[in-house]
Amino acid sequence: MKRILLLEPYYGGSHRHFLEGLQQHVPAQYELLALPARKWKMRMQLSAPWFVEQLKKQPPAERSFDAVLCSSYVDVAVLRALLVKVSGWNSETRICLYFHENQLAYPERHAADSRQFAAINFHSALAADSIAFNSAYNAQTFLDGCRKYLKSAASEISLPALVGEIQRKSRILFPGIDFPERTHRHGTAHAGSPVVVWNHRWEHDKNPERFVLALTELERRGVDFRLIVAGESFRDVPACFARIRELFAARLLHFGYVPSYREYLALLAQGDLVVSTAQHEFYGIAVIEAVRAGCRPLLPNRLSYPELFDGEFLYDEEGFVDTFAQALLNKPRLGDEEAEKLTERFGWPRLAPAYREWLLSPDLSSDVSSATKMFVGSVA
Structure with missing residues (x-):
């Protein structure tokens, strides 16, 4: 059975329910490293080195995984740079990034430091092997935000191909929901x-x-x-x-x-x-x-x-x-x-096969869902 490392710096609410449902409906051997759902800004800045330090505490034989799944609160670029130094780490491990939200589209109530967190999301998307967004709207606003972010750079820094690279490794996967059995609703x-x-x-x-x-x-x-x-x-x-x-x-x-x-x-x-x-x-x-x-x-x-x-x-x-x-x-x-x-169509039984394909069958990654094909066409 394939081993998947789950990294969640904001383990609460919908992020927690998502990972609980994933582990129940997509068979794999999971290991979860998580932090409580608070102080999201510090989580984005420091969770990657913290996760690596926790991994170092494990025996080298237990540090090898087939895939890593992390939310967009993880700085994947920092994570990837630090993991290569960990003894026993499998350099072929795929890092999959799931965007519940993106910092390039949030209302700018904290405009003074918003670019810092947008940059972390952007660098994470570049460093990840595969990306999933919870909606096409999320993906569209992220990619549009990346284009705007890159245009704000000095004229000497021209990076026109990067957004296309991110788009090509992205897909849309709704977060599954565990619905209860039908109840009598007429009270x-x-x-x-x-x-x-x-x-x-x-x-x-x-x-x-x-x-x-x-x-x-x-x-x-x-x-x-x-x-x-x-x-x-x-x-x-x-x-x-x-x-x-x-x-x-x-x-x-x-x-x-x-x-x-x-x-x-x-x-x-x-x-x-x-x-x-x-x-x-x-x-x-x-x-x-x-x-x-x-x-x-x-x-x-x-x-x-x-x-x-x-x-x-x-x-x-x-x-x-x-x-x-x-x-x-x-x-x-x-x-x-x-x-x-x-x-x-929003329940785990309907969505689990797409998650199995994404996380466990990377060779099928080009055989994307119809929702992803629509997304790719809509943001080109």
């Missing part, structure tokens, strides 16, 4: 007014301010609804969440993070409509989880969302509130079969 919550679900991170890039403005306008129009606000919060919580709790207290069925995944899914099953107003989204696991639980999606017609759901579930910006109101009036909840049909 007492569905007997009254429709339930709106917000289950995203409580951060500004998810644009919760616009969500609050839309809810306020719906209330002014007399559109009835109840509300579930979940999702993880961090140190700097946007002020609009306090307004939600104050303005819509009588409508709230739940407010706050749900640490138990089982309880979180049960909460989603009370919803009718899951809404996103995000300004930034590389994939959309939270939305997919809610749709699987029976919530009809209402999503902006941009970012990664057009890859995930058909146009009937997408809204144009100027008509958002009207579309929101109409969805609530139409009693939007999905049936079990429709919810499963919309989400089945």
Whole structure:
């Protein structure tokens, strides 16, 4: 059985669920080296030498792997340079890089040091043997960002071929999700007014301010609804969440993070409509989880969302509130079969063969999936 070394400097949330699902659904002998999900900037700068130091603590006979899989929080260029000095390391080991996100496309709230982390992502992509992105949108913004980054260099530094090199070794692989067995989704919550679900991170890039403005306008129009606000919060919580709790207290069925995944899914099953107003989204696991639980999606017609759901579930910006109101009036909840049909392709059973090919069968790397072929054509 092939040996795969997993390196994750930010082992939490979707990154952790991804690796847990991979190990369950793609048979191999895995070794995981990980750090807790905090201080991402220091993780990007120092995790590569830390991982190498951990590897040196193992007997030389156990330092040989067929492949390494790391997330984009690892500086692959530094990792590769240090690994060649490790006794027992197999120089033929393939290094595979998975982009859950990329630093060339994040909103520049930390513009002073953003180029440093963009450079780490760029150098990692150059040094990796093979790359996978969680969406074509992620890949497109990364490659576009690389072109812009290279154009910012002095005129003496011309590197026109590098983006093409990165593109040719890239593919699109959705991160698999372990969906639970079908549950009875029709509870007492569905007997009254429709339930709106917000289950995203409580951060500004998810644009919760616009969500609050839309809810306020719906209330002014007399559109009835109840509300579930979940999702993880961090140190700097946007002020609009306090307004939600104050303005819509009588409508709230739940407010706050749900640490138990089982309880979180049960909460989603009370919803009718899951809404996103995000300004930034590389994939959309939270939305997919809610749709699987029976919530009809209402999503902006941009970012990664057009890859995930058909146009009937997408809204144009100027008509958002009207579309929101109409969805609530139409009693939007999905049936079990429709919810499963919309989400089945995002589950591990459907995606595992593509991951087996990528990680375990490098000789088949040119036989890419249709999604990857579409990606290659779209960014040429």
